[in-house]
Amino acid sequence: MKKAGILMIIGSALLLGLFFFPLWHIHLIAPQYPEGLGMNIHIYDIEGVEEFDLANIDMLNHYIGMKTIPKAHEMWEFTVFPIVVGGMAAIGIILGFLGFLKKINPKAFLGWLITMGVLGLLGMYDFNQWLLDYGTDLDPNASIRLLDADGNPMTYKPPLIGHVKLLNFDVDSWPHTGAYLMFVGLILVFLAYLIGIKKYKKV
Template sequence: MKKSNIIMLIAALFPLALFIFPLWNITLEAPQYPIPLGMNIYINDFVDANPFDIKNINLMNHYVGMKYIPEAIPEFKIFPAGIIISSLIGLLIAFKGNYKWFLGWFILMVVLSAAGIYDFYIWEHDYGHDLDPKAIMKFTNPDGTVMGFQPPLFGTKHILNFTAHSYPRLGAFFLGLGIATSLLAYYVGLKVHKKTLKV
């Protein structure tokens, strides 16, 4: 097996780490919580960072009219299938394809990842802005509009007396590593191809 194909084989396996490690983490810090509340987002589940964190977040958010964090969302079925299929395609390309196909897989994974990030943003926006008008507590912006409680997509954001942090976890890094490695496989294969043409 060519060196570029071996690299592509490794690249196709990296995304499968999403079934082991969390993809993202959201943490909420506030004076009334000595231990910050948080949740890890896996490719197929929401998981407490500490025992009962999601329950406490739901109870707290209920007062301002936010929806409960569900036990499952449609993406928890779509994303795992997408990762398995894309990894299988990557493995097939590694065994049967050439460097041009490696670039195709790289582009596919970039597009799928961008779509996943956009979907996550839409979910966060709905979660933070689609509030129950009958909520116990209501907050408004200086201009009189209803205040939203959307956590940041990436980074840190202050929401009332909370500081929300949103950052990728190990699963996201493995996914990014797989995508980057496929690009490396393409360049290694391209370099060999150019040398062959000169001979």
């Protein structure tokens, strides 16, 4: 159970990586931007990869009527996400510590994992909703208004994950370091549960 407790502590502590590294990364490349423009999505903010990337993405997007990239105070998510992630990490660490002291049923680890999974899925859903809104709620007076192959007004939703071609831009959207650390953390928590439950049953 000691081992399981340590894994639980490490696993949930890895969530804290989200305070230091981006969760997600969207990269745009166009003929006019061979080096690309990038935005790093943190749980507390969206930042440009280079100093003026966000301003320049906004600059280009205004032609097609997209809203500007939200600042931290403009989205409730940037306030709530850090609390949720920080809280879950704290709870996980406490659970791990109790596990280490053998004062808890390892099923609590599984409970934490499921809660985290549900919250994560909700977060992803919310993120996708934002991308949808960002890419489709366009200014009707935009100077460039295009139709897609079916004759519908063109929209510009960046992919949640993967690559898409939007006008002259190749857009790539992938998890970043913070997300990978979280995934590793979740696996560690699952291992903690497996190891813990084995020992727990023996006892």
